[in-house]
Amino acid sequence: MCGRFGLFADPATIAERTGTRVPDAYTPSYNLAPGDRVLAVEPSETATLTRWAERFNARIETAVDESAWAEPCLLPTSGFYEWRPDGQPVRIYREGDPILALAGLRLPDGVTVLTTDARPPVDAIHDRMPVTLAPDREADWLADRDREVITADPATDLAIDPVDPRLGDPTVDGPALIDGPDHEQRDLDAFG
Numbered sequence: 001m002c003g004r005f006g007l008f009a010d011p012a013t014i015a016e017r018t019g020t021r022v023p024d025a026y027t028p029s030y031n032l033a034p035g036d037r038v039l040a041v042e043p044s045e046t047a048t049l050t051r052w053a054e055r056f057n058a059r060i061e062t063a064v065d066e067s068a069w070a071e072p073c074l075l076p077t078s079g080f081y082e083w084r085p086d087g088q089p090v091r092i093y094r095e096g097d098p099i100l101a102l103a104g105l106r107l108p109d110g111v112t113v114l115t116t117d118a119r120p121p122v123d124a125i126h127d128r129m130p131v132t133l134a135p136d137r138e139a140d141w142l143a144d145r146d147r148e149v150i151t152a153d154p155a156t157d158l159a160i161d162p163v164d165p166r167l168g169d170p171t172v173d174g175p176a177l178i179d180g181p182d183h184e185q186r187d188l189d190a191f192g
Contacts, residue, residue, distance in 0.1 A: 002113045002130040007039060033052070054110075063112070074141065093159055132158070
């Protein structure tokens with residue numbers, strides 16, 4: 001599933017990758033949770049800050065057909081978070097790429113992240129994962145909303161790193177969260 005992600009890339013990097021103008025109100029966050037305002041790229045190639053909906057995940061197997069009225073969107077992230085069976089949170093990201101795009105749908109109350117059966121290496125942690133989009137398929141998802149387009153990314157190039165357990169508290173934010181569980185204690189309140 002996907003109940004947390006971060007987007008802490010700078011606006012210029014996001015704009016270059018998505019081909020959109022990032023809203024001035026965008027602020028980086030290492031800990032975005034359902035109900036938070038997240039950046040979404042629409043088919044019109046505009047980036048907006050919108051609410052992460054109460055229905056924060058939707059299964060790709062049914063959501064695309066059941067939500068024919070919903071607009072596709074991309075959710076640029078710096079990675080998503082999952083909890084291992086031992087309770088340790090981890091960051092899952094595409095190494096060497098500052099943006100990992102997730103497939104989403106715009107609903108009346110915000111956006112939802114589409115999920116699919118987990119693939120290696122995520123399947124060792126959870127049975128579901130967000131639908132990740134290879135960079136060369138992002139525009140296809142926005143244009144076609146084709147389930148085949150978004151199931152084509154094997155996601156096998158994803159890296160997994162442990163993060164600070166305080167990630168479980170959605171009010172905690174800052175770069176120290178991704179330093180891992182053994183990081184030196186830092187003042188996260190200074191982040192924002």
